[in-house]
Amino acid sequence: MVSKKVLLVGNFGVGKTSLIRRFVLNEFSEDYISTIGVRVSKKIVEFENQQVKLIIWDVAGTTGNEKVPKAYFLGASSAMLVFDVSRVETYLHLEDYVQTIKELSKLKEVTIVGNKKDLLTTDELEKVIDKINVKVDLVTSAKEDDNVEEAFVMLAKESIK
Amino acid sequence: MVPTKIEDLFIQLKTDFSGTILEIEAGKFVADQLVPKNSIYELCPFLEASLEDLPLHEVYHLNTMLIVVDTIEYNVDLELIRAIHDVSILIHDRSSVYKHVSQLNQNRNDLILLKRELDLKNTELENLKIIAEKANEEKSRFLAVMSHEIRNPLNSILGYSEMIATEAEELSIIRYANFLTRAGKNLRVIVDDILDLSRIEAGRLELIEESISIKEVIENCVNDFRFQLKGGDLAIQLIEENTLPKFIDGDAVRITQILSNLINNAIKFTQKGIISIGIAVISEDESISTIRFYVNDTGRGMTQDQIKTIFREYEQTQARDQHNKGGAGLGLSIVKRLTEAMKGLVTVESTVNVGTKFSVDIPFRRTHLDSVEYVKSEELVTIDLIGKEILLVDDDRLNLTIMDHVLSKEGCALTLVGDGQDALELLKTKRFDAVILDINMPRMTGEELMRKNDLFTEYNKETPFIALTGNTGKTDQDRYVVLGFFNVLSKPYTFVKLIDTLKKAIYKA
Ligand SMILES: Nc1nc2c(ncn2[C@@H]2O[C@H](COP(=O)(O)OP(=O)(O)OP(=O)(O)O)[C@@H](O)[C@H]2O)c(=O)[nH]1
């Protein structure tokens, strides 16, 4: 079975740790304990008769112009850029963020995920997505276990391309 | 306790490219987890899928990684160097440093999120405030319009009921008419209160400043109440200081309103006993006298908690009273607001079962009376209107009928027309002793007529014009004076007021 290193990056507090916890342990907590340092979890993903072992890097969230250390991307096969649909500042400069990640990681594509969809109505969500000028791949809710599995399958598919 | 040795804080080892530990070279940090031939991925899962990609002969730093040993987490920094056949790995324990970093990081993030939440709440509050202000303005406007719409027909009702009461011969009809008048008057007080309060709230209350005899204003007001209470268990006593200034600049209507609201309130709470009303100068400088009006009752008093709420709108302490004498509960808040508008102060002292004392202190500028408009009430009594030619101009038929009725009894010779256009034609050809002119009329308004006054100078150059209007703001009144009106009679008016105003106008002219 292939092992693939994947990263979750994005602004602090957007729910990277929560998405991973939901995916790996099927747990969720309302508490916010900001991640410091890199915590790695593993999970096997199955899709279309394939199995991929994901080595998932949960990277500390960034603020402002902070960059994810380049060294983290060593050997990475794909990356998920997470933003919070309820917080403008986490998607305001999404285009630049995607660009930076591509440069640092040398990855061709980045999976873009808007989390915390449970906090918005369908209408509000639509407006937010309209405002963003990059293609949002999926909107998820770690809290309500909505699209979480799908997001990681997407990430896994991207990693074996 | 054994002190930490340097070897305990690091470990240096070699692995192959698939993560198998080849040898431990130095250091003891988590040494029992890292045994040769085992995989380093057990302890350091983050190295999986990375080792082959390392650049050759370069130091590669991987900082702030987490490793877990028996549920204990360590923060470590790594240095990796790839050689031809193996990888050198140095692992530093940096937990003591990152413990603080972690705390700082958490604090920073929490702070940013809190600030964000605060900002959101503030905008929300700001929006709510704007909405509330809008709603309040809307309410004031609505009330003002409504009250205005109610006032005019109410005025007619009162006029007719007064007329019926004076003319009817059958006793029961007189009694019914009197009930009707009383109920109408109560309603008018409420409507006026609402209108006043909404005016004040909307910042549209304008105080008039004219020379008035404060003594006379107070006496008139108190006498009205004396008359009302005649024969009951309640008496009114007026205590006047003789150091009162003769004339001051003030708004007689509003001062009367303050005092009558206070007296009304006292009456509501006092079944039996004496209400003392006093007026005194409490301080004085070259031009200003601060005058205190007070109303003491021997009623049941109020608790401190009740005192706190009495100046609020629509608050009825007496609601719990079986002895509710009506009103919208606006009287005291009007007192407070009017007093404040006059730069004064209201205070209350009260003891349960002993009584209540309201004091209102207002600074007034002292004046000397030089206005010709001032005619003492006693003098007015001696003047009559017999044979005076009066032109009444109003599109409100009911109002015309009432004025006609009242003034005919005074012996006036009346001419009635329904708009400014008809009035203009008459004024061009006939002299009048006085003209009472409504403002809002079809075809030609009262204001438009006044602007054409050079068309009727031949017969009516000196004739006093009285503006009849519901708009009684000061700006309106000033405008009317500039337009050449002698005086303003605001609706609703009492018969006495109508007659007095007319007498003043004719006497002056
Ligand atoms: N309503 C809602 N809250 C969520 C969701 N996902 C995460 N949260 C909450 O958001 C907060 C932050 O979640 P984390 O998963 O710690 O965020 P993070 O991106 O790992 O943050 P850093 O580690 O600081 O970068 C926590 O209080 C979570 O409970 C979601 O889908 N819906």
Ligand SMILES: [Mg+2]
């Ligand atoms: Mg996290």
